[in-house]
Amino acid sequence: MLGRELGRDRVSKLQIYGIARTRAFRALWIAKELGLDYEHLPIEIGDAGARAPEFLGLNPNGRLPFIDDDGFVLFESLAITLYLAKKHSNGKLYPGTLEGEARTWQWSFWAIAEVDRGVNIWSLHAVRLPPAEREAAKRDEALKVLAAPFKVLDAAVAKQPYLVGDDFTVADLNVAAVISRAIDMDLSAVPNLKAWLTRCLARPAAREALALKAKADAETPAAVTRRIAKINRL
Numbered sequence: 001m002l003g004r005e006l007g008r009d010r011v012s013k014l015q016i017y018g019i020a021r022t023r024a025f026r027a028l029w030i031a032k033e034l035g036l037d038y039e040h041l042p043i044e045i046g047d048a049g050a051r052a053p054e055f056l057g058l059n060p061n062g063r064l065p066f067i068d069d070d071g072f073v074l075f076e077s078l079a080i081t082l083y084l085a086k087k088h089s090n091g092k093l094y095p096g097t098l099e100g101e102a103r104t105w106q107w108s109f110w111a112i113a114e115v116d117r118g119v120n121i122w123s124l125h126a127v128r129l130p131p132a133e134r135e136a137a138k139r140d141e142a143l144k145v146l147a148a149p150f151k152v153l154d155a156a157v158a159k160q161p162y163l164v165g166d167d168f169t170v171a172d173l174n175v176a177a178v179i180s181r182a183i184d185m186d187l188s189a190v191p192n193l194k195a196w197l198t199r200c201l202a203r204p205a206a207r208e209a210l211a212l213k214a215k216a217d218a219e220t221p222a223a224v225t226r227r228i229a230k231i232n233r234l
């Protein structure tokens, strides 16, 4: 049921919209990390899903994910993780100091700006598209683009176990979720990044969310993967 169809006199549980193959994975991971009671609505991309009128009414971008938290509707995957972490785990998963918060924003914006697109291009052309349709040139270019930012991340987690210090926070979740598909790359040039990513993705909450993603990946027809590559010019 859509959140907006519920009477506002009762509290509805958090709803996470988007099949786990998409960036909804990020929202699912934080919800599991926080132990939230939530409903997952695994809608697809496109006209039969996020671009259908009832969902455009919630997220006019027609993209996934978005959440409805008792009537508060939010899109942008990392805004969702930051919001939920701050709401439910301020001072723990969400750093409690001004500097810790700023460091979390820094890494989250960095992940979107520097590595999100490159990892997506690489994974489509290395893993997700049918082998005959993968373009080696796009895959190689993506690896070139990722090399410098991956070195930056590698250096950051060489000095300390996690991005904001000794403890795992939503900063780690955001960056690790954005580059999660890089776990299938040859990461031998960035061993600290590899160890940190492996550590983040081994968390019980991450494993549960990854299992949902793997199932959705396996069930995704090639036509949909082609559409993803085309829509996003990847």
Ligand SMILES: N[C@@H](CCC(=O)N[C@@H](CS)C(=O)NCC(=O)O)C(=O)O
Binding pocket: 021, 022, 023, 024, 045, 046, 050, 062, 063, 064, 065, 075, 076, 077, 078, 231
């Ligand atoms: N910056 C947005 C990107 C959202 C996005 O592009 N989602 C993809 C799925 S991972 C999507 O819905 N694509 C289908 C489309 O654009 O029609 C976020 O992080 O939430």
